[in-house]
Amino acid sequence: MRIVIVSRIFTPEPAAASFLLHATAEAFAEAGHEVEVLTTTVPAGPAARPLTGVRVRRAPVKRDRQGYVRGYVSYLSFDIPVFFRLMFSRRADVYLVEPPPTTGAVVRVASALRRTPYVYDAADLWSDAAGVVTSSSFVLGALRWVERFAMRGAAHAFAISQGLIDRMRQIGIATPATAVGFGTDVSAFRYSPQPPPVDPHFVYGGSYSEWHGAEVFVEAFADVQRVYPGARLTFVGNGSEQPRLRELAAGLGLSGVEFLEPVAPETLAEMLSAATASLASLRPNAGYDYAFTTKVYASLVSGCPVIFSGTGPTGPFLRGESAHHPVGAAVEWSAEAAASAMLAAADAPLPEPSRKALADWAAARFSLRAVAGRIVAGTEAVVASER
Template structure:
């Protein structure tokens, strides 16, 4: 596996790949991972048995996040040499960005090794929301197309992403929805006590946003909505757990909101936490906030934070359009609103009111129902096994003959 992000760094990609690693290791397939050294804030790595992880330093921004052209290059340039220093693998699973895809297509071609491209999103489409120059966008599109066209398989997280990947020239595109670890993100674990809440500035009921903040999400809409909501619910707060390119902008907007009567901030900004700790704060929240800004060509995205929240038994407040909203409305997983402050404020008011009206028994029943939905439809174990089977297909095709028959029998 070639990936710039890996556990213990808390990120959707890290959790997704962990499921694949465990599935492969469960079939006694040795796995080697080429990744980066985690940020200083991350806990000590604990890798699954049968998985060997090689970590290499890379440039990170002030928040510890690996994002941007120079950080990508700082991972991609050594990656070529690191790959050739390893024994020749049967197949490689490659995680974005597209620069990594370009490097690994060239490296795999030289070593005659097939690779699978993981497409949780489409970078060349998402980049349109950043205001990047047209020349940069075209270069990114070409790199991403180069990466997907060389892949023996492409894994897309939903049919919308699959369509975009096919338009870039991807072949053998398979849809494998994102999943989460339902043993970590479950409603039965601990929740922060009053002292833990007080330490970080939470004194009233709160909504949580747990994950990356980027331009295409415009999570600042929740801060703008909270300003209106606090006119009727002065104790309502938002907890942001994460990082990302939009972090500073959201933090600046949040700093302009007046504190409550008790001196507590309206918005608490907290860096990423390990999955188990993040799950505790999600369990204690009134609702989980998720957004995708419409009109940027990115409505097809399905953030993993949706599944993590539901796994914890916490309903989702989704601001945007696309498949997330369809699931939330169809299966009664929370509330969907337009992506504007007034609509979001009304949705937040409804979420806080609904939660306050529940008895403890009703709240437990709701949590069990939401968790069961994730376990049935989007468990990390099922996702990991699906990608592991796809990797098996690639290896069997490469080997052929009697070796392929033996592999089929083993799996």
Template sequence: MTDKRPLKVTVASRLFTPEVGAASFRLQALVDGLVANAAEVSVLTTRPPSGSPAFTAPYKLSRWPVLRDAGGNVRGYVQYMSFDLPAFFRLLFAQADVVVSEPPPTTGVMVALSSAIRRRPFVYYAADIWTEALSATDVPGIVIRVMRAAEGFALRRAAKVIAISDAVAEKVQQFGVPADRVVVIGNGIDTSVFGPDGEAAGSGDPYFVYTGTMSEWQGADIFIRALPAVLAEHPRASIRFFGQGADEPHLKELAAKTAPGRVHFGGVIPPAEAARWIRGAAAALVSIKPGQGYDFAKPTKIYAAAGCGTPVIFAGTGEGAALVADNRLGEAATYDVDSVAGAMASAIGRPDTLGPARVAWVRDNASLAASGRLAAAEVLALKGVGAGAAPRQGLGEIID
């Protein structure tokens, strides 16, 4: 007899709407796709930062108080565990058929353990490989090894791993996850927000915009170091950073020394406001420092800029550079001051005629709603699948 019960899905994530971030947008698209297919969804997440806009949803939102750092972020091991440990017990009592886990790996471990106890499958949504980014930062080797063990434990226990790109899928399989457990659904942005229609910021002086996370492995300082050469040709040019991250204090210090008064930091802003600044920019800046083990990444900010019709200047190599160059989304520059400065100066000095083509490419290839529907379909496909779908492993594996 066919089971006509709606699938009960619980999503566990430290970030969710209305908190601004790629993970929040991605998970909301997944949940929207599940609800559209009559799934019964609940989200276990955190209380948003003070001052966040109100958000109501046609599904259950269970929010938990969490420790945040000085910038209001859930970033750092103490902060992670303030969500993960309560989440473990919340999941034990959750009436779910399937659980979806978002990074960091510590959350994945709690989802894996609680799912094993409750004998139900879980899905790991791999937007990136957490320990690849961690390896590019200045942390002790033992921390990287422990976190890599945790990430591998969670990935191998999952009944299915959803990856946002072929490159991420390949990295997942390097943890020993069978290829038939990994599906690629792509990534994207909300094209109703990041589109060409709407107000553009700016008062006439040319500026560049950097949106989103500022981490060491991204190396956004290359743009600040390139700015003096740009100012020699275009003395009114500036850079505007919106977002947050561990590298922000370093960027501010460098900006004060290198180009005083020409680099502005606006903090975290709503997506619609970010789109307004992107539309008015000479170019959007995106970077990944080469040789840090993260060249496989395709930052979401590429899609956001191209969706608004704004050219992208990508500093780095690998998948991100190929994405920009192969699809005429802007210019892929070598990660050095001269190359980046040349690209920035050219973006100001030449007319841009490819905006409509970029917008069309994003609508066809990088719609977040479309990837959310694909992700939801993969979760729904687990209906009726028991915990035996995933390999059974001892707890000792996590410390091997």
């Protein structure tokens, strides 16, 4: 079949959605299908990894000051042109669309006009998360309507967890859905032995938006530096909260806090392989209590234990696995709890043999290829049922 993937984000941009879509496009091609990706041009940075049998077509888009496609103007700068790109391109057998909901809504309209089914990558529910950044009932109501419209028209949805499917049902989305799980690209993220840091080094890799609540680690780092003055805290990636985090670090008089632009997955894996621990967070009561912070997978397959602060299923996962593997720690969302976990990691860093064993175990269990295979199988079933 011919499949068109529609997404504002794709590799080489370092994000969970990029890695999943890359693996999915690759899996479709390996299954013998014709694959085309409609996405955006990327800012200067890491080069895209080649994809055999996949045609990637990029178009300009408006990005925010951090270089990210974020906000309604940015979304529409992709959504409106992609509607015409779909309407005037060769007909596909199926579309696979990635949020935001505005893109899903545009694809639903194009899908109806072209009489082509589409499937939806339901990584999360944007209308739930929006409550963190706005209290406007009009904005929240409009976004909920658009998200329902986008997802209800899909022939099938692929969700990260059963909890997300349950939440979809609660807000009136009855679209057939499959929980496909998540993982990471083990061809890019892998353990590579690195010299241990002289002083503790903590790495937060990935996005840090309002609902992540990453400020908890900046506040906790003040306690860490009182014990380890040479400790470092590095944020790698895009984040709408970066100005606020910079201001907070300056206000606390912290040294050793740095913010790096996105790097290639292989480079981030090397940083994680050397770090004392990686950091991940999810602010409680931000509308994402059912979400799993997928950045932990990239850390584990890089041999790096994770310190998670917050709510959702990530905590139970880490606490459950910690009885058998040195995966890290999960604590409540507070600076005191986060500082305690960071100091414990600094006091007893994981030795090299244990890091390699952790990476080997995680790579065997959390490869994105299995997730991509489930999406391919589900999409093939959708197309077969439409014929």
